Amino acid sequence: MSINTITMNFSSRILLWVISAAILAACGGKPGDPEAKRKELEKLKSEKAKIESAIAALEKELGTANDSTSAEKPTEVKVITPRTGIFETFAEFQGVIASEENLNMGSEVGGRITKIMVKEGQEVSKGQVLATFDSELIQKSMEEVQNALDLATVTFEKQKNLWDQKIGSEIQFLQAKNQKENLEKKMESLKAQANKASLRSPIQGTVDKIYLNSGEMAGPGVPVMRVVNNREIKITADIPERFVGKFKKADSVGVTLPATEKTISGKIRSVGQVIDVNNRTFNLIVDPTGQKEKEYLKPNMLAVVKAVIYRNKKSVSVPTDIIRFENNIKYVYAAVDGKAQKIIVETGESSQGYTEILSGLDGTEQIISQGLKSVSEGTVLNIIGSNP
Numbered sequence: 001m002s003i004n005t006i007t008m009n010f011s012s013r014i015l016l017w018v019i020s021a022a023i024l025a026a027c028g029g030k031p032g033d034p035e036a037k038r039k040e041l042e043k044l045k046s047e048k049a050k051i052e053s054a055i056a057a058l059e060k061e062l063g064t065a066n067d068s069t070s071a072e073k074p075t076e077v078k079v080i081t082p083r084t085g086i087f088e089t090f091a092e093f094q095g096v097i098a099s100e101e102n103l104n105m106g107s108e109v110g111g112r113i114t115k116i117m118v119k120e121g122q123e124v125s126k127g128q129v130l131a132t133f134d135s136e137l138i139q140k141s142m143e144e145v146q147n148a149l150d151l152a153t154v155t156f157e158k159q160k161n162l163w164d165q166k167i168g169s170e171i172q173f174l175q176a177k178n179q180k181e182n183l184e185k186k187m188e189s190l191k192a193q194a195n196k197a198s199l200r201s202p203i204q205g206t207v208d209k210i211y212l213n214s215g216e217m218a219g220p221g222v223p224v225m226r227v228v229n230n231r232e233i234k235i236t237a238d239i240p241e242r243f244v245g246k247f248k249k250a251d252s253v254g255v256t257l258p259a260t261e262k263t264i265s266g267k268i269r270s271v272g273q274v275i276d277v278n279n280r281t282f283n284l285i286v287d288p289t290g291q292k293e294k295e296y297l298k299p300n301m302l303a304v305v306k307a308v309i310y311r312n313k314k315s316v317s318v319p320t321d322i323i324r325f326e327n328n329i330k331y332v333y334a335a336v337d338g339k340a341q342k343i344i345v346e347t348g349e350s351s352q353g354y355t356e357i358l359s360g361l362d363g364t365e366q367i368i369s370q371g372l373k374s375v376s377e378g379t380v381l382n383i384i385g386s387n388p
Contacts, residue, residue, distance in 0.1 A: 077371035087315035095237030135197035205229035
């Protein structure tokens with residue numbers, strides 16, 4: 001039965017009921033005739049039931065038509081194909097730039113500085129004299145010892161000649177020999193002290209800072225200047241112990257310098273073998289690769305080490321935001337034969353907006369990535385494009 005037919009029948013029944021009510025009102029039946037009124041009531045109830053039945057049928061027909069109309073309109077979606085290949089996750093750690101040769105140098109014996117031989121910023125070679133100290137007392141001592149040594153040498157030679165001729169006693173010969181050897185050792189000691197009166201650079205590098213001036217007193221071990229060799233530079237970082245086993249020697253890492261906003265590459269030189277009991281970390285040492293990259297590095301600069309802590313060479317992954325959750329079950333919607341199909345998945349690591357899929361997908365599916373709010377199991381789809 002069509003909608004128009006139902007509507008006409010319904011109108012006819014309404015008209016019949018109105019006419020019947022008008023006749024009843026005109027005739028009225030016999031006053032006080034309850035039987036006639038009872039029959040008329042039954043007739044009206046019968047008409048009412050038919051009218052209600054017609055209304056229900058019409059409503060049902062109209063509802064079915066609306067359902068079929070909406071079912072015929074597919075939901076527009078976009079799809080993607082899961083990523084396949086290498087999946088990596090990264091972690092960042094605070095570090096600091098350090099020089100292998102960053103030396104604060106002072107005299108072992110101390111004394112008044114007679115002359116500073118270099119200037120700040122000057123390149124120096126290994127063994128070059130940087131400063132000299134007052135060594136007048138040492139020089140005088142050396143002169144005294146040298147005079148005594150000259151006499152002891154002559155005495156020894158004479159005693160030796162006599163002893164070779166079996167003249168004199170052996171004890172006299174041994175005493176002369178001992179005197180000469182003792183003075184020679186004392187002279188060597190004074191010469192060593194005199195050498196320490198000159199501050200020499202133990203490395204090739206740059207004079208970075210001069211702390212004292214000529215004429216000032218320097219105590220033993222007090223720094224006079226700092227010499228730095230930035231050709232030998234490294235990055236050190238303290239790594240929390242939960243990352244034990246995540247790093248290997250020669251692994252490549254990235255190093256960001258917050259001060260300059262530059263990023264350089266490096267390789268892990270050493271992975272600490274001991275956990276620091278104070279902060280529960282182990283040490284990581286990274287060597288920057290490339291001499292040009294070292295130009296940006298200064299000792300004590302802050303650095304951020306970015307390293308791979310997980311890698312799967314044969315992975316399947318999808319954008320994290322398209323994974324749905326329901327009762328601790330994770331799933332995605334795929335377009336299959338023009339309809340939405342729920343696929344339950346097991347997830348792994350997440351990185352840079354993508355999540356690793358351990359099971360459920362093989363990488364060939366068309367995963368719905370846009371229009372998900374209007375999709376449920378079995379929804380008819382209209383694929384309008386693919387996201388990259």
